[in-house]
Amino acid sequence: MAPSRPGVNSIKAEDFDLNATLSCGQVFRWRIHDGRWYGLIDNAAIRIRQIGKRIEYSSSRPIEPERIRGYFNLGVDLDGILKSIDKDKHIHKAISGFRGLRIIRQEPAECLISYILSSNNNIPRINTLIERMSACFGERNEKLNGVSFHTFPTLKRLSSECEDGLKACGAGFRVPYVKETARKVSSEKGFFDRLKGLGYEAAKESLIGLKGVGDKIADCVLLFSLGKNEAFPVDVWIKRAVDEFYFKGKKSTLRDCASFGREHFGEYAGYAQEYLYCYIRSQKFQ
DNA sequence: CAGGTC
DNA sequence: ACTGG
Numbered sequence: 001m002a003p004s005r006p007g008v009n010s011i012k013a014e015d016f017d018l019n020a021t022l023s024c025g026q027v028f029r030w031r032i033h034d035g036r037w038y039g040l041i042d043n044a045a046i047r048i049r050q051i052g053k054r055i056e057y058s059s060s061r062p063i064e065p066e067r068i069r070g071y072f073n074l075g076v077d078l079d080g081i082l083k084s085i086d087k088d089k090h091i092h093k094a095i096s097g098f099r100g101l102r103i104i105r106q107e108p109a110e111c112l113i114s115y116i117l118s119s120n121n122n123i124p125r126i127n128t129l130i131e132r133m134s135a136c137f138g139e140r141n142e143k144l145n146g147v148s149f150h151t152f153p154t155l156k157r158l159s160s161e162c163e164d165g166l167k168a169c170g171a172g173f174r175v176p177y178v179k180e181t182a183r184k185v186s187s188e189k190g191f192f193d194r195l196k197g198l199g200y201e202a203a204k205e206s207l208i209g210l211k212g213v214g215d216k217i218a219d220c221v222l223l224f225s226l227g228k229n230e231a232f233p234v235d236v237w238i239k240r241a242v243d244e245f246y247f248k249g250k251k252s253t254l255r256d257c258a259s260f261g262r263e264h265f266g267e268y269a270g271y272a273q274e275y276l277y278c279y280i281r282s283q284k285f286q
Numbered sequence: 287c288a289g290g291t292c
Numbered sequence: 293a294c295t296g297g
Contacts, residue, residue, distance in 0.1 A: 025289070115289080122288035124297050172294025177291080214291050235289040254290090277289095 010056050011065045015078045017100025018050040024278045025123070026224050027104050028114050028130050029152075038144070041071050043151045045144035060142040060149070073102045081229075085265045085272040090245040094272075094279035101274055104224065108192040109185070110152040111225040116177050116212040125170070132169040137161060159183035177212025184210060192226065200228045215258065223270040232261030232269040241280035 022030045022037050030039035036049045045060035046068075057068060069075060082095050117133075118126045131150075137157050138150035158166070159182035166175045185191045195203040203226060207218035219233035234242070234257045242257040243249070246264070265272040 116291095118288095119290040120288065120293085121290085121295090122297065125295075126289075128297090167294085170295065174291090174294080212291065216290060220289080233289085237289070
C-alpha cells in the first residue's frame with residue numbers, strides 16, 4: 001500500500017460508517033466541521049470524511065494508511081461479529097440502524113484518563129475538561145488547515161503536575177484519581193501490553209486496582225483500547241436499554257446488566273453494547 | 287443532575 | 293465529593 005503523502009489520501013472502507021463510529025460516544029475528542037471529522041491519531045491531526053465505500057483523509061504529519069485502518073478496526077470481520085450478536089429483535093433493530101459502527105482502537109493511556117474524568121460527569125463537560133487538560137499539558141500542538149490540536153498529555157506529565165494545575169482545568173474530585181493512576185501506570189513499563197496479554201477477568205482486576213477505576217470504566221478501557229471485545233460497560237444509558245428491552249421493568253443492578261450483557265451476547269458483547277447505546281440514545285433524542 | 291468511584 | 297451545560 002502506498003505511503004501517505006501530504007494532501008488527500010483515499011482508502012477503501014467496506015462495511016463502515018464513519019459518522020456512527022465517531023458519534024457513538026466511545027471516543028471523546030473527534031469533532032465534525034463542514035462534513036469532515038477532525039481529531040488526532042498517533043498525535044497527528046487528522047481530517048477525514050467518508051464517501052461511499054472509501055474514506056478520504058489528510059493529516060498534519062505522514063500517517064500510513066494501514067494505521068488509519070488499524071485505528072478504525074477496518075480489518076475485523078464486522079459482518080461476522082454482528083451475526084454473532086444478532087440474538088433478538090431489539091439488538092436487531094439497533095444493528096440495522098447503525099450498521100457500519102466499528103469499535104475504535106484507542107490509545108490506552110488517553111482512554112483510561114478520559115474515562116476517569118467521565119465519572120459522575122456529563123458529556124459536554126467531559127469534552128471541555130479533556131480539551132483544557134490537553135491545551136495545558138499536551139506536549140505538542142499539531143496544526144492542520146489552520147486549526148490547532150493539542151496532543152493528549154502523557155501519563156508522566158499528568159503524574160508530575162501539581163494538583164492545582166489539574167484542578168484549574170475543572171477536574172474537581174477526580175484530580176487525585178488522575179494523578180495517582182497516572183503515576184502508578186507510568187511507573188510500570190509496558191503496563192498496557194501486559195494487560196493485553198491477560199484474559200478479560202485478570203486484566204479487569206488490574207484496572208480496578210487503579211484509583212478512580214471501577215467496574216464501568218475498567219470495561220470501557222478493556223473494550224475501547226485493549227481489544228477485550230467481551231467487555232460490556234454499563235453506563236446509565238445501557239442500564240436504561242437493558243432494563244427496558246430485556247428486564248421489562250424488573251428491578252436490576254448494574255452488575256445484573258453487565259453479566260446479562262456478557263452472557264446474552266457472548267464473545268462480542270462490547271459491539272452489542274455500542275449498538276444499544278446508539279439505539280437507546282437515538283430514541284430519547286429524536 | 288451528569289458516561290461512577292471511593 | 294467538584295462544577296457548570
